[in-house]
Amino acid sequence: MPASAGHGRLWLGLLGIVLSLAFLVWALHDVDPAAFFRRIRDADLWLFLVSIGLATLTFPARASRWRIILAARGEPVRWKPVWHATAIGFMANNVLPARAGELARAYAASRFVSLPLARSIGSIAVERVFDGLIVVLLLALVVATFDFPGAVTVGGTNVSTLAAWTGGLFVLALAVLFFLVHAPQNALASLGAVARRLLPERAGDFIVRMTRSFIEGLSILRAPVDFVRVVIWSLAVWLINASAFYAGFLAFHIGPLPFSAALLLQGIVAVGVALPSSPGFFGPFEAFSRVALGLYGVSASAAEGFAIGTHLGWFFPITAIGLYHLARSGLSFRDISAARGAPEAAA
Numbered sequence: 001m002p003a004s005a006g007h008g009r010l011w012l013g014l015l016g017i018v019l020s021l022a023f024l025v026w027a028l029h030d031v032d033p034a035a036f037f038r039r040i041r042d043a044d045l046w047l048f049l050v051s052i053g054l055a056t057l058t059f060p061a062r063a064s065r066w067r068i069i070l071a072a073r074g075e076p077v078r079w080k081p082v083w084h085a086t087a088i089g090f091m092a093n094n095v096l097p098a099r100a101g102e103l104a105r106a107y108a109a110s111r112f113v114s115l116p117l118a119r120s121i122g123s124i125a126v127e128r129v130f131d132g133l134i135v136v137l138l139l140a141l142v143v144a145t146f147d148f149p150g151a152v153t154v155g156g157t158n159v160s161t162l163a164a165w166t167g168g169l170f171v172l173a174l175a176v177l178f179f180l181v182h183a184p185q186n187a188l189a190s191l192g193a194v195a196r197r198l199l200p201e202r203a204g205d206f207i208v209r210m211t212r213s214f215i216e217g218l219s220i221l222r223a224p225v226d227f228v229r230v231v232i233w234s235l236a237v238w239l240i241n242a243s244a245f246y247a248g249f250l251a252f253h254i255g256p257l258p259f260s261a262a263l264l265l266q267g268i269v270a271v272g273v274a275l276p277s278s279p280g281f282f283g284p285f286e287a288f289s290r291v292a293l294g295l296y297g298v299s300a301s302a303a304e305g306f307a308i309g310t311h312l313g314w315f316f317p318i319t320a321i322g323l324y325h326l327a328r329s330g331l332s333f334r335d336i337s338a339a340r341g342a343p344e345a346a347a
Contacts, residue, residue: 016097016276020283027286032301039252039305047251048313054244055314058237062086062127065233068226069123070113081112084325091322092336094280094315104336111331122213131270133173134234139267142260181221188212242266248310257296268292285311
């Protein structure tokens with residue numbers, strides 16, 4: 001791994017920690033400690049466990065979707081090794097900086113499923129595209145059709161207007177994906193010309209290779225049945241996740257809020273945790289939860305009691321499951337940490 005790449009990841013990790021601390025300080029700066037701890041103390045234990053169970057259920061659902069993407073070229077892929085790689089990757093996201101779990105997951109899959117590393121990385125990029133599209137679609141539906149406080153503005157623009165633009169971007173993004181699938185050579189040629197003009201030769205070649213793997217992962221768009229299956233699993237992942245948020249509302253006595261509030265909250269939080277952050281996304285999760293719940297008039301103390309309580313509850317199960325599978329896999333933390341150099345090796 002080049003020293004410059006290692007330094008880049010170090011600085012990204014440090015930036016994530018600084019941003020996480022800043023978000024956490026802002027989220028808690030005016031919270032009433034007595035009200036906060038009372039909210040934690042009075043939480044309904046059984047509903048809290050339901051929330052944890054639903055949040056943990058999203059990970060095997062993600063593994064089921066990922067298996068379809070990995071098998072899109074007609075090669076059978078067993079679910080069990082894909083699940084092991086999924087658990088290890090999301091555990092690594094919780095304990096390693098700079099979202100290292102994504103590359104750790106790709107590395108584990110390449111070992112467990114005997115796939116080329118570049119293809120494994122490309123399949124995760126495809127997953128992220130579907131996640132983004134589904135979250136955007138659900139956000140647009142929430143604002144357009146559900147009981148949303150429509151007078152809310154962001155940067156002076158009505159949120160309903162933003163939802164209309166968001167829905168348009170969803171359609172545009174899907175059109176771009178279909179273009180990439182059905183005209184891959186044209187897309188790669190154009191990208192290669194631009195990348196090699198703006199970047200060093202090695203970096204440009206690497207980007208083209210990774211894009212080719214990404215386009216190969218998009219081959220599910222050529223198979224209507226597989227495409228529909230991936231969309232259904234993507235919807236399942238995010239609806240289960242929203243249900244976990246909603247169960248958290250009930251556990252921490254937030255509301256009463258409609259289920260659409262859970263859809264909105266998860267969309268806003270998904271945007272927040274995409275920013276550089278510390279391992280486990282502590283800080284952005286709490287800050288963006290406060291922002292989203294504030295739209296419904298939820299107090300800072302109530303919002304933070306819910307956010308910190310659910311975040312900690314959701315953090316531990318997948319971390320423990322991932323550590324268990326890592327211990328049984330023959331891999332080590334050194335292996336999955338070294339996976340951060342995987343893109344250079346794959347190139």
